[in-house]
Amino acid sequence: MNDENLKLFVEGSSHYFxxxxxxxxxxxxxxxxxxxxxxxxxxxxxxxxxxxxKGSVFFSAPKNMxxxxxxxxxxxxxxxxxxMDLVGEVSNTISGNTRREFGDQFMLSTPVVLKGKSEDVQxxxxxxxxVIPIVWRQHQANLIINLE
Amino acid sequence: xRVMVVDDSEIIRLKVSEVLSSExxxxxxxxxxxxEAVEQFKLLKPVVMTLDITMxxxxxxxxIKKIMAIDSEVRILVVSALADKSTLLKAMSLGAYGFLCKxxxxxxxxxxxxxxxxxxxx
Numbered sequence: 001m002n003d004e005n006l007k008l009f010v011e012g013s014s015h016y017f018x019x020x021x022x023x024x025x026x027x028x029x030x031x032x033x034x035x036x037x038x039x040x041x042x043x044x045x046x047x048x049x050x051x052x053x054k055g056s057v058f059f060s061a062p063k064n065m066x067x068x069x070x071x072x073x074x075x076x077x078x079x080x081x082x083x084m085d086l087v088g089e090v091s092n093t094i095s096g097n098t099r100r101e102f103g104d105q106f107m108l109s110t111p112v113v114l115k116g117k118s119e120d121v122q123x124x125x126x127x128x129x130x131v132i133p134i135v136w137r138q139h140q141a142n143l144i145i146n147l148e
Numbered sequence: 149x150r151v152m153v154v155d156d157s158e159i160i161r162l163k164v165s166e167v168l169s170s171e172x173x174x175x176x177x178x179x180x181x182x183x184e185a186v187e188q189f190k191l192l193k194p195v196v197m198t199l200d201i202t203m204x205x206x207x208x209x210x211x212i213k214k215i216m217a218i219d220s221e222v223r224i225l226v227v228s229a230l231a232d233k234s235t236l237l238k239a240m241s242l243g244a245y246g247f248l249c250k251x252x253x254x255x256x257x258x259x260x261x262x263x264x265x266x267x268x269x270x
Contacts, residue, residue, distance in 0.1 A: 019251040074166060075159055082159060089157045092202060093250045096229025104234040110156060110204050 001130060001147050006030045008101055009057075010132055012094040013143055017136050021072035028133035030145070039131050039142045040117045042066075043083055045091030048109035049147060052102065055126050058144035059091035065139030084113045094143065149265060152194035153178040154185040154211070155227065156203040160250075164198050164227065167254045168261060182206025186214045194222065196265060199244070201228040201235060209238060216243040223264050227252065 010027050017025035033039060036058065044060040061069075066083045069090075075082060088111030099106050125146065132143040151173045153164045158180070165175045177192045179185040181203045189197070197215065201208035208226060215222060226239045229250040236247045248260040 016251050019253055070159070073159065073163055075162055085158050089159055092157075093229040096202065096250070097231045099230050099232035099235070102232075104230075104232045106232075108202055108230075110202060 001128065001145060005102075005147075006130060006132070006145065008098045009094065009143055009145055012097045013132060013134050015097070016090060016094055017134070021069065021136070023072070023137060025134050025136035028135070030130040030132045033129050033131050033144075036129060036144055036146065037117055039144055040114070041141060042116065043087040044114040045088040046112045046114065047091050047095040048112070049095070049106065050109075051107035052105040053147045055145075055147035057091060057095045057147070059087060059094060059141065060144065061087055061090070061141035062139055065136060065141055068137055068139065084115065087111075088113045149196060149268070150174050150176045150192070150194040151196045151198070151261075152176055152185070152189065152192055153198050154180075154182070154203075154208075155198070155200040156180050157200070160200065160227070164257065167257050168198075171258050171261065173261070182208065182211035182214070185211050186218070189215055189218060189222075193219070195268070196223045196225065196261065198225045198227050198261075201226060201230050201239070209235075209242065212239060212242040212244055223268070225260055225264050227257075 014027050040060045042063040044058055047057045049055050066086050070078050092111050095108055126148050130145040134141045153161050155161050161178045176194050177188045179188050183205045199208045224244040225246040226244045227248045231249050246264045
Protein backbone atom coordinates (compact mmCIF):
# COMPACT_ATOMS: atom_id res chain seq x y z
CA MET A 1 0.00 0.00 0.00
CA ASN A 2 1.37 3.39 -0.92
CA ASP A 3 0.10 6.82 0.09
CA GLU A 4 -2.09 7.13 -3.00
CA ASN A 5 -3.74 3.78 -2.28
CA LEU A 6 -4.40 4.73 1.35
CA LYS A 7 -5.88 8.03 0.20
CA LEU A 8 -8.58 6.07 -1.65
CA PHE A 9 -9.71 4.47 1.62
CA VAL A 10 -9.58 7.82 3.46
CA GLU A 11 -11.72 9.47 0.77
CA GLY A 12 -14.06 6.47 0.61
CA SER A 13 -14.64 6.59 4.37
CA SER A 14 -15.39 10.32 4.25
CA HIS A 15 -17.72 9.87 1.29
CA TYR A 16 -19.65 7.06 2.98
CA PHE A 17 -20.55 8.96 6.14
CA UNK A 18 -21.26 12.23 4.35
CA UNK A 19 -23.59 10.50 1.87
CA UNK A 20 -25.59 8.27 4.19
CA UNK A 21 -25.97 10.69 7.08
CA UNK A 22 -25.31 14.17 5.66
CA UNK A 23 -23.01 14.55 8.66
CA UNK A 24 -19.33 14.49 7.77
CA UNK A 25 -16.92 12.25 9.65
CA UNK A 26 -13.46 13.30 10.71
CA UNK A 27 -10.96 10.97 9.12
CA UNK A 28 -7.55 10.79 10.78
CA UNK A 29 -4.20 10.15 9.17
CA UNK A 30 -3.40 6.46 8.61
CA UNK A 31 -0.87 4.93 10.97
CA UNK A 32 0.92 1.59 11.18
CA UNK A 33 -0.06 -1.06 13.72
CA UNK A 34 1.13 -4.52 14.67
CA UNK A 35 -1.84 -6.06 16.49
CA UNK A 36 -5.22 -5.75 14.76
CA UNK A 37 -7.13 -6.99 17.80
CA UNK A 38 -6.27 -3.83 19.78
CA UNK A 39 -8.14 -1.74 17.22
CA UNK A 40 -11.39 -3.69 17.11
CA UNK A 41 -14.65 -2.39 18.60
CA UNK A 42 -17.97 -4.15 19.25
CA UNK A 43 -18.70 -5.18 15.64
CA UNK A 44 -16.32 -5.74 12.72
CA UNK A 45 -16.99 -6.32 9.05
CA UNK A 46 -14.17 -8.03 7.14
CA UNK A 47 -13.78 -8.11 3.36
CA UNK A 48 -11.31 -10.58 1.92
CA UNK A 49 -9.37 -9.22 -1.05
CA UNK A 50 -7.84 -11.26 -3.86
CA UNK A 51 -6.62 -10.57 -7.39
CA UNK A 52 -4.25 -7.66 -7.97
CA UNK A 53 -4.05 -7.03 -4.20
CA LYS A 54 -4.24 -9.65 -1.48
CA GLY A 55 -5.32 -9.38 2.14
CA SER A 56 -8.33 -7.95 3.92
CA VAL A 57 -10.11 -4.72 4.88
CA PHE A 58 -11.79 -4.35 8.26
CA PHE A 59 -14.35 -1.79 9.39
CA SER A 60 -14.80 -1.95 13.15
CA ALA A 61 -17.25 0.19 15.12
CA PRO A 62 -18.84 0.47 18.56
CA LYS A 63 -22.49 -0.51 18.98
CA ASN A 64 -23.64 3.06 19.71
CA MET A 65 -22.17 4.38 16.47
CA UNK A 66 -23.96 1.70 14.48
CA UNK A 67 -27.26 2.43 16.25
CA UNK A 68 -26.94 6.12 15.34
CA UNK A 69 -26.01 5.26 11.77
CA UNK A 70 -29.08 3.02 11.44
CA UNK A 71 -31.21 5.88 12.75
CA UNK A 72 -29.63 8.20 10.18
CA UNK A 73 -30.67 5.65 7.54
CA UNK A 74 -34.24 5.74 8.95
CA UNK A 75 -33.99 2.04 9.82
CA UNK A 76 -36.34 1.24 12.67
CA UNK A 77 -36.63 -1.82 14.88
CA UNK A 78 -32.88 -2.02 15.50
CA UNK A 79 -31.63 -5.46 16.49
CA UNK A 80 -28.44 -7.53 16.56
CA UNK A 81 -28.91 -8.78 13.03
CA UNK A 82 -29.16 -5.24 11.63
CA UNK A 83 -26.06 -4.09 13.53
CA MET A 84 -24.08 -6.96 12.03
CA ASP A 85 -25.55 -6.35 8.60
CA LEU A 86 -24.62 -2.66 8.73
CA VAL A 87 -21.01 -3.16 9.75
CA GLY A 88 -20.60 -5.64 6.90
CA GLU A 89 -22.23 -3.28 4.43
CA VAL A 90 -19.97 -0.36 5.44
CA SER A 91 -16.86 -2.50 4.97
CA ASN A 92 -18.16 -3.71 1.59
CA THR A 93 -19.08 -0.23 0.36
CA ILE A 94 -15.81 1.48 1.29
CA SER A 95 -13.79 -1.43 -0.16
CA GLY A 96 -15.89 -1.68 -3.32
CA ASN A 97 -15.60 2.02 -4.07
CA THR A 98 -11.81 1.72 -4.35
CA ARG A 99 -12.28 -0.38 -7.52
CA ARG A 100 -12.74 2.94 -9.31
CA GLU A 101 -8.92 3.13 -9.14
CA PHE A 102 -7.86 -0.47 -8.43
CA GLY A 103 -10.01 -1.91 -11.24
CA ASP A 104 -12.00 -5.12 -11.50
CA GLN A 105 -9.06 -7.33 -10.52
CA PHE A 106 -9.38 -5.95 -6.97
CA MET A 107 -11.71 -8.78 -6.03
CA LEU A 108 -13.90 -8.62 -2.93
CA SER A 109 -15.45 -11.39 -0.86
CA THR A 110 -18.86 -10.97 0.71
CA PRO A 111 -18.49 -9.60 4.27
CA VAL A 112 -17.65 -11.75 7.27
CA VAL A 113 -18.87 -10.15 10.49
CA LEU A 114 -17.36 -10.54 13.96
CA LYS A 115 -18.96 -9.53 17.21
CA GLY A 116 -16.69 -8.40 20.03
CA LYS A 117 -12.95 -8.42 20.31
CA SER A 118 -11.74 -11.77 19.20
CA GLU A 119 -8.37 -13.27 19.93
CA ASP A 120 -9.13 -15.73 17.17
CA VAL A 121 -8.98 -13.43 14.14
CA GLN A 122 -6.98 -15.63 11.81
CA UNK A 123 -5.89 -13.60 8.81
CA UNK A 124 -2.99 -13.60 6.45
CA UNK A 125 -0.96 -10.72 7.78
CA UNK A 126 0.90 -8.44 5.45
CA UNK A 127 4.10 -6.57 6.24
CA UNK A 128 2.40 -3.25 6.94
CA UNK A 129 -1.07 -2.97 8.47
CA UNK A 130 -2.62 0.50 8.59
CA VAL A 131 -5.43 1.93 10.68
CA ILE A 132 -7.50 4.86 9.47
CA PRO A 133 -9.32 6.37 12.46
CA ILE A 134 -12.86 7.64 11.84
CA VAL A 135 -14.80 9.90 14.21
CA TRP A 136 -18.49 10.41 13.48
CA ARG A 137 -20.85 12.09 15.92
CA GLN A 138 -18.29 11.63 18.70
CA HIS A 139 -18.01 7.89 18.10
CA GLN A 140 -14.68 6.43 17.05
CA ALA A 141 -14.38 3.59 14.54
CA ASN A 142 -11.45 2.15 12.61
CA LEU A 143 -10.84 1.13 9.05
CA ILE A 144 -8.00 -1.39 9.03
CA ILE A 145 -6.12 -1.97 5.80
CA ASN A 146 -4.30 -5.30 5.71
CA LEU A 147 -3.29 -5.38 2.05
CA GLU A 148 -0.16 -6.24 0.12
CA UNK B 149 -45.20 -0.18 -10.99
CA ARG B 150 -44.02 -3.55 -9.66
CA VAL B 151 -40.50 -3.60 -8.21
CA MET B 152 -38.33 -6.37 -6.79
CA VAL B 153 -35.35 -5.51 -4.55
CA VAL B 154 -32.28 -7.78 -4.52
CA ASP B 155 -29.38 -7.26 -2.12
CA ASP B 156 -27.63 -9.46 0.45
CA SER B 157 -27.91 -6.63 2.98
CA GLU B 158 -31.25 -6.45 4.80
CA ILE B 159 -30.59 -2.78 5.52
CA ILE B 160 -30.20 -1.98 1.84
CA ARG B 161 -33.35 -3.96 1.00
CA LEU B 162 -35.27 -2.00 3.64
CA LYS B 163 -33.82 1.35 2.55
CA VAL B 164 -34.48 0.81 -1.16
CA SER B 165 -38.01 -0.43 -0.42
CA GLU B 166 -38.73 2.58 1.80
CA VAL B 167 -37.53 5.11 -0.78
CA LEU B 168 -39.31 3.47 -3.71
CA SER B 169 -42.55 2.99 -1.76
CA SER B 170 -42.53 6.72 -1.01
CA GLU B 171 -42.19 7.28 -4.77
CA UNK B 172 -45.36 5.20 -5.30
CA UNK B 173 -43.69 2.06 -6.57
CA UNK B 174 -45.14 -1.27 -5.45
CA UNK B 175 -42.54 -3.51 -3.80
CA UNK B 176 -43.68 -7.00 -4.78
CA UNK B 177 -40.75 -8.93 -3.37
CA UNK B 178 -37.16 -8.98 -2.22
CA UNK B 179 -34.30 -11.47 -2.34
CA UNK B 180 -30.93 -11.78 -0.63
CA UNK B 181 -28.98 -13.49 -3.42
CA UNK B 182 -29.20 -14.22 -7.11
CA UNK B 183 -30.65 -17.71 -6.73
CA GLU B 184 -33.58 -16.41 -4.68
CA ALA B 185 -33.98 -13.52 -7.09
CA VAL B 186 -34.34 -15.77 -10.15
CA GLU B 187 -36.86 -18.04 -8.43
CA GLN B 188 -38.94 -15.14 -7.15
CA PHE B 189 -38.71 -13.32 -10.45
CA LYS B 190 -40.47 -16.19 -12.23
CA LEU B 191 -43.37 -15.99 -9.77
CA LEU B 192 -43.65 -12.24 -9.19
CA LYS B 193 -42.88 -10.91 -12.68
CA PRO B 194 -41.77 -7.41 -11.61
CA VAL B 195 -41.32 -4.63 -14.16
CA VAL B 196 -38.29 -3.20 -12.34
CA MET B 197 -35.53 -4.85 -10.32
CA THR B 198 -32.82 -3.24 -8.20
CA LEU B 199 -29.84 -5.58 -8.03
CA ASP B 200 -26.63 -5.74 -6.02
CA ILE B 201 -23.52 -7.29 -7.60
CA THR B 202 -21.53 -8.76 -4.70
CA MET B 203 -23.79 -11.43 -3.20
CA UNK B 204 -23.34 -15.02 -1.99
CA UNK B 205 -24.68 -18.05 -3.92
CA UNK B 206 -25.10 -16.18 -7.20
CA UNK B 207 -23.68 -12.72 -7.89
CA UNK B 208 -25.44 -9.90 -9.70
CA UNK B 209 -23.68 -10.41 -13.03
CA UNK B 210 -24.81 -14.04 -13.25
CA UNK B 211 -28.26 -12.99 -12.08
CA ILE B 212 -28.62 -10.48 -14.92
CA LYS B 213 -27.84 -13.26 -17.43
CA LYS B 214 -30.48 -15.56 -15.91
CA ILE B 215 -33.15 -12.86 -15.58
CA MET B 216 -32.61 -11.62 -19.13
CA ALA B 217 -33.08 -15.17 -20.41
CA ILE B 218 -36.49 -15.22 -18.72
CA ASP B 219 -37.66 -11.70 -19.60
CA SER B 220 -35.46 -9.29 -21.52
CA GLU B 221 -37.96 -6.45 -21.02
CA VAL B 222 -37.37 -6.10 -17.27
CA ARG B 223 -35.64 -2.87 -16.23
CA ILE B 224 -32.69 -3.67 -13.96
CA LEU B 225 -31.02 -0.96 -11.91
CA VAL B 226 -27.70 -2.22 -10.57
CA VAL B 227 -27.07 -0.78 -7.08
CA SER B 228 -23.53 -1.70 -6.14
CA ALA B 229 -20.45 -0.47 -4.30
CA LEU B 230 -18.26 -1.75 -7.14
CA ALA B 231 -17.32 1.52 -8.74
CA ASP B 232 -15.10 0.35 -11.60
CA LYS B 233 -15.95 0.99 -15.22
CA SER B 234 -15.50 -2.65 -16.19
CA THR B 235 -18.26 -3.88 -13.87
CA LEU B 236 -20.59 -1.14 -15.07
CA LEU B 237 -19.94 -1.99 -18.74
CA LYS B 238 -20.33 -5.72 -18.14
CA ALA B 239 -23.68 -5.23 -16.36
CA MET B 240 -24.96 -2.88 -19.03
CA SER B 241 -23.82 -5.12 -21.89
CA LEU B 242 -25.74 -8.03 -20.36
CA GLY B 243 -28.95 -6.02 -20.23
CA ALA B 244 -28.94 -3.87 -17.08
CA TYR B 245 -30.63 -0.53 -17.73
CA GLY B 246 -28.96 1.67 -15.13
CA PHE B 247 -26.21 1.76 -12.51
CA LEU B 248 -26.21 3.49 -9.12
CA CYS B 249 -23.11 3.42 -6.99
CA LYS B 250 -23.39 2.85 -3.23
CA UNK B 251 -23.48 4.76 -0.99
CA UNK B 252 -26.53 6.56 -2.30
CA UNK B 253 -28.88 9.24 -1.04
CA UNK B 254 -32.67 8.91 -1.12
CA UNK B 255 -32.74 11.50 -3.89
CA UNK B 256 -30.11 9.81 -6.04
CA UNK B 257 -31.99 6.49 -5.80
CA UNK B 258 -35.33 8.10 -6.64
CA UNK B 259 -33.80 9.92 -9.61
CA UNK B 260 -32.11 6.77 -10.91
CA UNK B 261 -35.36 4.81 -10.78
CA UNK B 262 -37.38 7.61 -12.36
CA UNK B 263 -34.89 7.76 -15.21
CA UNK B 264 -35.08 3.98 -15.58
CA UNK B 265 -38.84 3.94 -16.13
CA UNK B 266 -39.28 7.37 -17.72
CA UNK B 267 -40.44 6.02 -21.07
CA UNK B 268 -42.73 3.42 -19.45
CA UNK B 269 -44.82 5.97 -17.59
CA UNK B 270 -45.25 8.40 -20.49
